Amino acid sequence: MRIATVLKVLGILLVLSSLTLLPPAIISFTLSDGAHRAFLTSMGVNLLVGLAFWLPHARKKTELRFRDGFLIVVLIWVVLSLMASLPFVLLNHPQLSVVNSIFEATSGLTTTGATILTGIDSLPMSVLYYRQQLQWLGGMGIIVLAVAVMPMLGVGGMQLFRAETPGPVKDNKLTPRITETAKALWFIYLGLTLVCGVSYYLAGMTVFDAIGHAYSTIAIGGFSTHDASLGYFESNAVNLVAVVFMLLSSLNFALHFAAFRSRKLHVYLRDSEAKIQYFLIVLGVIVCSAVLSRFNVFETLESTVVQSVTQVVSIATTTGFTTTSFASWPLFLPVLLILLSTAGGCAGSTAGGMKIIRIILLFKQGAREISKLVHPNALIPIKLGGKPVSDTVINAVWGFLSLYLISYVILLLLMLGTGADLVTSLSAVSASLNNLGPGLGSVAENYASITDAGKMVLAFAMLLGRLELYTLLVLLTPMFWKS
């Protein structure tokens, strides 16, 4: 472990992240809503801590190893979550405890979208903006951003990149060079956000709401500037824009890159992972509409279809926008939706969950075992898009599943231990681990009623989910720390 190098990179990233506090501070100044002091103080602290890490080691030049990569990524996420909670702690309105602040900041950065706030509509604009921006920064990942703008991270950048990007196959680079890849990813991200924002504006949102919701839609976050989330707008146009962009962001960004480069749209229809994503969502919508009309939850067919499309896409992609209180739907539906969110989006997207590609591989592996019972001597390669998948990837996926289940059970027990009821615990752990946001029971609206200990457990679950288990769990093994 080369602590000096780790601290140096961490310091640079902190200095970089301190810049992100500038926009909310400016908004606060222009509107003079009294929150600027909190933002500027946090920015100063961020900057000083960053410099304190960076400057003593500024001249150290060693290449990062794999291990250092894991450590840096986890440290940056933990430290950044703590730093991001600082403005919440310092604010006078809303007045938040330290634990609440950490929960809110972590939920924002990991694009979970669970909140402990009530009365969001009455918060200062700058605070609202800050929450949305946190999601946007966490969506593509601050490290990918850093790799894009700082070529100095160089080869070590790859190690960080791999530890942060989601999906089981980490080496499908878009371009030969890592900085170019990172830049390409951020351009796509920026482009999508821009188009999404304009669409929201045209669909009738105010400029502020359009920007804020574009941030949290493309990041698959789920924070909103209103208590009623998307339901506040009561507009089919807004729902449609949200559905389209949530779907786009839940696809692998390599697809967007390929589509952009070849200027052909058929890549979206050919990718085997994307096809399963569409299939799951269509299936979910059909089942959802059928059950809703069976129980006559909505009065008209139109609102039944609109609500099920919006809600299925929002939950299945792990965004977590709500247009109606889906938790009060017949219990079959919320549970189904939360299970869908466990599958999540595609690898290489901003979505959470286990990722569709892992589900496909698990399913195919299961099917292979069954075929082997019939043909004991058959060689059955597992293929994806016509290409064989190596056994190391498949083993890693199985490992992921077992770790996911074990983590889930442990987190569930911890939550129950804090005194929460079963439905609340089950859904809260799922919603956090999948970076979804809203749950059932007492966390259907917000997480204010959870105990402090429970909030910390859930915040940990969010980080675990965002870093896809391995990156965070590897730090907890004694092996990692032995030289």
Next chain:
Amino acid sequence: MKIIILGAGQVGASMADILSREENDVTLVDINDRLLTNLQDRLDIRAVLGVASSPEVLEKAGAEDADMVLAVTNSDEVNMVACQICHTLYQIPKKIARVRNPAYLAQEKLFCDHSIPIDVIISPEQIITNQIQRLIEYPGALQVIDFADGRVRLVGLKAYYGGALVGHELRELKDHLPSVKTRVAAIYRQDRAIIPTGTTIIEPDDEVFFIATQEDIRRVMKELRTIEEIGRKVIIAGAGNIGYQLAKSLEDAKFQVKLIERNTERARYVSEQLEDTVVLNGDAADEELLREENIESMELFCSLTNEDEANILSAMLAKRLGARRAMAIVNRSSYVDLIENSVLDIAISPRQSTVSALLSHVRRGDVVAAHSLRRGVAEVIEAIVHGDEGTSKLVGRSLGEIKFPKGATVGAILREDALIELHKETVVQDGDHLIIFVIDKKKIHEVERLFQVSATFF
């Protein structure tokens, strides 16, 4: 620059390493998945799995807008076909290929734009043979590099007590050898580079690199160490391509050569092809055989088989038995550091030599030669200055005025094939060849940029 490298073997991997660090877009193609995964983890490159000569694979590797292809798979045929495809289908401007088989190389008509379009052919065997020959010419030299077609050479050697200049300031060299134009371009002391000035004192065990014309080299070497006569008796172990070609050129130069080969058939074949060389069928690590052949009176023992370990051990044995000098082919760079200058005199790395040869063709501007020094720590390049005072960053300016990047020093200037004196006031002219040492390899691009002529020149 967008570069496609075909073949992720030792040479391909080294080139990918060097080129990707210099901000090129490198794509590496190979059929071995594990090799690629490993490299992709370490280097900032893209890897494509597949047969290097297949158009489908080449297209996936980005052949459509690539600037250069380096075909270094271990098959000559794949390399040649890949270059043909890159030329015909994708019009890649520069195609460099490694071709080993002398039967192909002998046919000059083969390689041109309308048959097999390869711009540069690299043959490691030929490069190594030449290299060994140079080292035999200058006993004591660790590295000999040709510039200006061999009229001027760069020699690296270790300074020892006994050399007239050792323990003295560099500027005394002029008093010792008034008629000789030479320049010490770099000194390595305990693995750290020193930029030499007139007052630098040469210490024993320094690794000194100097540049001189061909005829002066031996006189300068004498200043730095006691120098032996060229030995005429040589034993070569291993009659592969390199061993055979070396034996052939040495016997033409009237050396007494003995060639040891383990494989009976190969030994017979070689013995039929060679004239004066004594071909011995046996094991180079066989003590009896070596004694029998008077190893103690041999000047030089070269072990040139394919196996690093066998080469090192048999060379060590020969040295113990009394051979004056021993050199061995060693591919693994970690071995080279271990053994050179301790148990062996010289370790030759075919990989390093091939990489050097490739480098000179990859470099931009008017770079005519580029060589790795000290196993790749530093690089020396020879580049031609073009343009006039308006378009060139160099022409009409004195060395003191030109801002060379840190870590780059001018080792020599060749004007009309002669070395000229270097001062701060020396003015660079159009057509000069500059020989530049680059200690910090990250600065190579900046050096290349100095030689580029601004667009108005055309």
